[in-house]
Each structure stands twice: as structure tokens, then as C-alpha cells.
Amino acid sequence: xxxxxxxxxxxxxxxxxxxxxxxxxxxxxxxxxxxxxxxxxxxxxxxxxxxxxxxxxxxxxxxxxxxxxxxxxxxxxxxxxxxxxxxxxxxxxxxxxxxxxxxxxxxxxxxxxxxxxxxxxxxxxxxxxxxxxxxxxxxxxxxxxxxxxxxxxxxxxxxxxxxxxxxxxxxxxxxxxxxxxxxxxxxxxxxxxxxxxxxxxxxxxxxxxxxxxxxxxxxxxxxxxxxxxxxxxxxxxxxxxxxxxxxxxxxxxxxxxxxxxxxxxxxxxxxxxxxxxxxxxxxxxxxxxxxxxxxxxxxxxxxxxxxxxxxxxxxxxxxxxxxxxxxxxxxxxxxxxxxxx
Amino acid sequence: xxxxxxxxxxxxxxxxxxxxxxxxxxxxxxxxxxxxxxxxxxxxxxxxxxxxxxxxxxxxxxxxxxxxxxxxxxxxxxxxxxxxxxxxxxxxxxxxxxxxxxxxxxxxxxxxxxxxxxxxxxxxxxxxxxxxxxxxxxxxxxxxxxxxxxxxxxxxxxxxxxxxxxxxxxxxxxxxxxxxxxxxxxxxxxxxxxxxxxxxxxxxxxxxxxxxxxxxxxxxxxxxxxxxxxxxxxxxxxxxxxxxxxxxxxxxxxxx
Numbered sequence: 001x002x003x004x005x006x007x008x009x010x011x012x013x014x015x016x017x018x019x020x021x022x023x024x025x026x027x028x029x030x031x032x033x034x035x036x037x038x039x040x041x042x043x044x045x046x047x048x049x050x051x052x053x054x055x056x057x058x059x060x061x062x063x064x065x066x067x068x069x070x071x072x073x074x075x076x077x078x079x080x081x082x083x084x085x086x087x088x089x090x091x092x093x094x095x096x097x098x099x100x101x102x103x104x105x106x107x108x109x110x111x112x113x114x115x116x117x118x119x120x121x122x123x124x125x126x127x128x129x130x131x132x133x134x135x136x137x138x139x140x141x142x143x144x145x146x147x148x149x150x151x152x153x154x155x156x157x158x159x160x161x162x163x164x165x166x167x168x169x170x171x172x173x174x175x176x177x178x179x180x181x182x183x184x185x186x187x188x189x190x191x192x193x194x195x196x197x198x199x200x201x202x203x204x205x206x207x208x209x210x211x212x213x214x215x216x217x218x219x220x221x222x223x224x225x226x227x228x229x230x231x232x233x234x235x236x237x238x239x240x241x242x243x244x245x246x247x248x249x250x251x252x253x254x255x256x257x258x259x260x261x262x263x264x265x266x267x268x269x270x271x272x273x274x275x276x277x278x279x280x281x282x283x284x285x286x287x288x289x290x291x292x293x294x295x296x297x298x299x300x301x302x303x304x305x306x307x308x309x310x311x312x313x314x315x316x317x318x319x320x321x322x323x324x325x326x327x328x329x330x331x332x333x334x335x336x337x338x339x340x341x
Numbered sequence: 342x343x344x345x346x347x348x349x350x351x352x353x354x355x356x357x358x359x360x361x362x363x364x365x366x367x368x369x370x371x372x373x374x375x376x377x378x379x380x381x382x383x384x385x386x387x388x389x390x391x392x393x394x395x396x397x398x399x400x401x402x403x404x405x406x407x408x409x410x411x412x413x414x415x416x417x418x419x420x421x422x423x424x425x426x427x428x429x430x431x432x433x434x435x436x437x438x439x440x441x442x443x444x445x446x447x448x449x450x451x452x453x454x455x456x457x458x459x460x461x462x463x464x465x466x467x468x469x470x471x472x473x474x475x476x477x478x479x480x481x482x483x484x485x486x487x488x489x490x491x492x493x494x495x496x497x498x499x500x501x502x503x504x505x506x507x508x509x510x511x512x513x514x515x516x517x518x519x520x521x522x523x524x525x526x527x528x529x530x531x532x533x534x535x536x537x538x539x540x541x542x543x544x545x546x547x548x549x550x551x552x553x554x555x556x557x558x559x560x561x562x563x564x565x566x567x568x569x570x571x572x573x574x575x576x577x578x579x580x581x582x583x584x585x586x587x588x589x590x591x592x593x594x595x596x597x
Contacts, residue, residue: 051504053500073500073503073504074503074504074506074507074508078504079505080500080501080504082501083497084494086494086501087498087501088498088501088502088516088519088520089520090520090522099502099505103505103507103508103511104506147501147505151505
């Protein structure tokens with residue numbers, strides 16, 4: 001029903017190209033893990049290795065403590081929810097969902113009952129006789145989920161399943177996925193390149209880049225305290241400043257800042273730049289401003305470094321006009337040392 | 342301009358269909374020769390050919406050879422296409438090329454090759470030999486049609502089936518074949534009509550039991566007669582029936 005996963009030293013080469021370098025990752029029982037990264041970062045390759053569609057060049061994968069080397073997809077306690085759903089177009093929804101059970105030799109009556117139960121869980125019980133082409137994208141999605149979960153896998157692999165849905169439906173499906181995962185307790189490994197989706201559903205986010213794990217942590221950790229510049233940039237918009245050690249603090253284009261002496265990069269999220277806070281950023285002139293509903297998005301030109309632009313999200317009620325000079329402050333600054341970046 | 346294009350269209354159809362039309366019309370000729378003038382309709386030639394034992398036996402042989410050889414070609418083509426679409430082997434391209442190659446070789450050459458080879462291994466000219474010959478010419482066709490029909494979508498569905506626990510034969514029988522049903526049907530019927538019409542291989546590889554084209558050829562040796570027209574019309578009718586069946590069932594579904 002559910003199992004832990006351990007990936008040790010997994011390496012994947014395609015000819016001269018190394019898709020994955022020495023990946024080590026432990027996934028707890030019942031955890032919802034999201035592999036996040038830009039296209040080509042190796043996240044789908046890692047998922048294919050877990051599903052048994054690829055055998056890694058080196059390294060070992062254990063699911064529930066059992067070594068998966070040489071175990072074909074059919075014999076693994078995993079199922080995959082594919083990006084294009086991969087439903088069987090010639091079968092009814094009921095037969096689609098019951099397919100895995102049929103392969104396990106379950107009698108027609110039993111497997112249909114179980115399939116109905118799964119369709120009920122995803123809210124499609126009344127459509128059991130229909131064919132996949134009669135459904136909307138979101139509904140197909142649900143059928144694919146029901147089909148993958150019907151065989152009670154220990155580990156469900158989701159390959160960018162929400163990529164083809166429109167934004168609103170995607171948000172809704174994210175909530176549903178999370179709720180269903182809580183209910184069934186199966187370990188989920190989900191691949192996406194959408195950092196908002198990752199934060200919305202994950203217990204833990206694994207940020208990947210160029211075949212390596214950049215950062216692995218809860219959404220809060222990954223967003224608020226990124227360990228690398230890549231993670232900082234990938235998780236959302238960010239202001240970066242180059243800083244150098246200078247006495248008790250650091251020297252930056254904005255002048256001396258009271259931070260731990262480090263050579264590296266100072267990262268500030270736009271919502272952490274404002275008119276008050278512990279870190280003095282000096283005077284800046286408002287260049288332009290736009291109303292974004294939940295906040296005002298402002299671009300400031302620091303007086304001491306007029307060639308750079310700081311982006312700040314200020315609260316709605318802020319009364320400022322273009323050309324105003326204000327004193328800016330930073331909250332929760334993150335310093336990334338050079339060697340880590 | 343408009344009239345011209347209509348005239349052009351009609352001219353094209355006349356050019357294509359006139360020979361067949363003439364064949365059919367003169368199969369109803371009340372006279373000894375299928376040449377103008379037309380002497381009024383009669384069904385006596387049809388009565389004559391349907392009571393001709395040899396001819397009816399040949400017709401049955403043709404149906405048998407066409408059906409069995411097409412099924413075998415379809416099965417082999419399906420398995421080859423499934424394999425080559427799934428795995429990338431060194432030399433996949435070469436293997437595909439080799440499978441399709443017989444299509445480019447003239448039937449006469451294939452027939453000569455088979456005749457030699459069958460002689461060497463002791464297979465006598467027979468319906469079996471002809472059937473094997475027809476598998477040789479139709480396998481490339483079935484393979485090409487089925488291989489082209491296996492797209493990315495199909496690949497993912499097969500992956501999903503394996504992932505859900507299907508064994509390889511179950512993947513092929515329960516997912517791949519039903520998804521390819523239109524292509525399978527098209528390949529089968531095309532192979533069937535090719536085998537049904539085929540003369541050279543059948544001529545060289547049969548002896549006592551012959552197929553219909555070979556029987557017609559031997560009828561023609563004794564000169565033209567409205568009876569040969571009647572046989573031709575029957576053959577044409579079968580071909581038309583297959584095409585119409587194909588249009589009504591498979592191709593309409595594909596269009597949807």
C-alpha cells in the first residue's frame with residue numbers, strides 16, 4: 001500500500017551525456033515528494049528509473065527495502081500517471097480502471113467493484129460506461145489517477161500530470177491530488193517544472209538542475225532559505241546583490257550592510273523589500289509601479305547604485321508616486337556564499 | 342472555366358472507368374463475341390461460368406489463398422512493427438529497410454526466386470507455395486502500414502499497460518491490437534485484394550489447383566468470349582465490395 005524509497009548513487013548516462021550525476025535521495029513512507037526543475041534537469045529520467053522504464057548506469061534503487069535492480073515495470077510495486085494520461089481509448093472508464101486488477105487475475109465482479117470504488121473516489125462513478133474521448137482533460141486526469149491507484153501501488157509516480165490543464169483546473173486538481181494522497185497514504189513522487197504547483201502539494205521539494213539535486217526540503221525551507229542561487233532563482237522572483245566581506249559586515253553596491261561577513265550573493269524576495277525592517281538598504285527612488293491586486297509591484301533605483309533596479313512588492317494601501325524617494329529596508333535576507341553558488 | 346473543370350473531371354472518370362464499364366456491359370452480350378454492336382442483354386454467360394466447375398474451384402482457391410496469406414502477413418507484420426517501434430536496436434533502420442525492400446522488387450523476380458528456392462527444398466508448385474509467395478509480397482505492405490500507425494500516443498498506452506502489470510502478449514492482444522484496429526483492417530483488406538488480383542506468382546507457383554487469375558488466363562488462350570467478361574465482372578464486383586466495406590467501416594471511424 002505504501003513504502004519508503006531509497007536512491008543511492010544513481011547515475012544515468014545516455015551516450016556521452018550524463019543525465020543524472022550520483023543522485024542520493026531518501027523518501028519516507030507516505031511522503032508526497034515533488035521533483036522540481038527546468039526541462040532537461042533529469043527529473044523525468046529519475047522518475048523513469050523509479051518506474052523501471054530505465055535501468056540506471058550505476059547506483060541502486062530500493063522500494064520498501066527491496067532492491068529493484070533488474071525488476072521490470074510489471075513486477076514493481078509502482079504505477080505511473082503519464083503526462084498524456086495514456087488511457088486506453090478502446091475501453092470504457094470502468095475497464096480502464098480495472099485493467100491493472102484484470103492483469104493480476106482478479107475476477108470480473110471483484111475488479112469491477114473495486115474499479116467503481118476508485119471512480120467514485122475521483123467523482124466519476126456515474127460515467128463508468130463512457131469512453132476516454134468523451135471526457136474533458138480534467139476528467140481524463142482523474143481516470144488516470146484512479147487507474148494508477150486501483151492496484152494499490154506502494155509508490156505512485158506522477159509525470160507532470162497537470163501540465164496540460166488550464167490554470168484554474170490545475171489549482172483544483174492540485175488540491176484533489178493532495179487530499180487523495182492523504183486519504184490513500186501511498187507514497188507519491190510527482191514531477192513538475194511549476195514551482196507554485198510544487199509548493200502547493202509537496203511535503204518535500206527536491207530541486208534539480210543539470211542532473212544534480214540542488215536543494216531538498218519543505219516548501220518553506222526551499223523558498224525562504226535556498227541553499228543555492230539556482231534554487232533561489234527558480235523558486236520565484238528575487239533581487240540579488242553581490243557582496244564582499246568588509247570588517248564586521250559586508251560591502252555591497254548599496255554601501256556597507258550589517259550582515260555576517262561573507263563573499264557571495266545577497267538574495268531578497270520582492271515581498272521582503274519594504275518601508276520597514278531590520279536591514280537598512282538606504283535611499284531609493286520609485287521608478288514605476290503597477291497594481292497587482294494583492295500587492296503593488298514597484299521598481300526602485302537605489303540612490304547609491306542608480307544602475308540597478310530593486311523589485312519590491314508593497315502592500316496595497318501604500319501611498320507613493322513615481323519619483324518619490326523613500327528609505328528601503330529588507331526582511332529575511334538570505335546570503336549564499338560563493339562556494340555554494 | 343467552371344464548365345471546363347467539370348468536363349475535365351468527367352473525362353478523367355471516363356478514362357479510368359471506361360474499360361471496366363465496357364467489360365461489364367459486354368458480359369451481358371447476347372452473341373459469341375464481346376465486341377460491338379451490343380446485341381441485347383442476357384445472363385447466359387453468367388449461368389455458364391457459375392456452372393463451370395474448374396472456374397468455381399479456382400475462385401474458391403483464390404479466396405482461400407487471399408484470406409490465409411493476408412492473415413499470416415498481417416500477423417507477421419504486426420509483430421515486426423510492434424518490436425521495431427518499441428526498441429531501438431543497432432541496425433533498426435536497416436531492419437526496417439530490409440522488411441520493406443520486397444515492395445520494390447518486381448513480382449516476377451520474387452516469383453522466380455521462390456520457384457528456384459522451393460525446387461531446392463522440395464516444395465512443389467501448389468496453393469501453399471502461392472500462399473507463401475503472397476505473404477512475401479504482402480508482409481512489407483502490412484508492416485509499413487502498421488509501423489506508420491504506431492504513434493507516440495500508442496507508445497505511452499503500451500507503457501501504461503506494462504506498468505499496470507500486463508505481460509507482453511497481453512499488451513499486444515489487449516491494448517496494441519485494439520488501438521490499431523483501423524490500421525489492421527486496412528492492411529488486411531489491402532493485402533487481400535493484392536493477393537486476389539495477383540497473377541505472376543500464382544502462375545509460376547501453381548500447377549493443378551490454380552487461382553482465379555491463372556484460370557482466367559487459360560480461358561483467354563482460347564480467345565475472347567463474353568464468358569471471360571462475365572468472370573472479370575465478378576472479380577471486379579468482389580474488389581468493389583471489399584473497398585465499399587472498407588469505406589463504410591474502417592475509414593469512416595478513422596475520420597472521426
